[in-house]
Amino acid sequence: MDSYQQTSMAPNVRQTYGHVQALRDTQRMHAAEPSAPAPHSRHINHGQPTHTTTPLAPQGPSSGQLQVVGLWDKTPIKMSFDPDAPGESFYQAFYQWAERRKRGGDLERHRMTLWLKASKNTPDGEAYELGLKEGELEELWETAVDWIQENKSPKAPHLYATVEIEAG
Structure with a gap:
């Protein structure tokens, strides 16, 4: 040939x-x-x-994703994020959840704090304060991820969050 x-x-x-x-x-x-x-x-x-x-269509978040559940007033939170991504990606995941739940109009990022815990039953004193202010979130993200990795639940949902809005 x-x-x-x-x-x-x-x-x-x-x-x-x-x-x-x-x-x-x-x-x-x-x-x-x-x-x-x-x-x-x-x-x-x-x-x-x-x-x-x-x-091809996973049933839940991918292996790198962590699942967060919790409450914003009486609205249940359920979102996933990649802890290896920048802090802004976390905020975007939160923002997309808020939009789907019709809470996007309530977002005043500079006044919002998420209190993260390993589970709903974790004492409030052990919660991690994660401010969502632009710039501040990015600056503190590495420290936040260290806390998340050390305190997350081994099974989904990995974290429990409560949203707090500062009085304006």
Whole structure:
């Protein structure tokens, strides 16, 4: 076979390989679906390295995400954030939750504080004060993340928050 024939066949080989990989990925995804309880030790070896797959639509926050629940007056809070992202990302997650709950008009960031606890039952004296002021949140975010990592609950929800608004 000359080099022209090899070059012209390469895209077809790549297409076929891509199609086979897509079929395998689809099969793995369906095998990972919780349609029936399956033992965790189930392992199929096709002579290739094993890969852990997860469904495309996760049921909850991704592994890096932490879930926060709590209260703003009588409005329940439920949001997720990535502690490895900047503090502003935390605020944006809070803001998006507030918008969905029709509380966006109440946001006066410079007057707001979130009191974070490991659970609803944690004494108020052990709560962490997280001010949402622009600039201040970013400056203190690293310290806040250290506290969060040390005090979060191991299971979701990882934190409990209460919103406090300073009198204006």
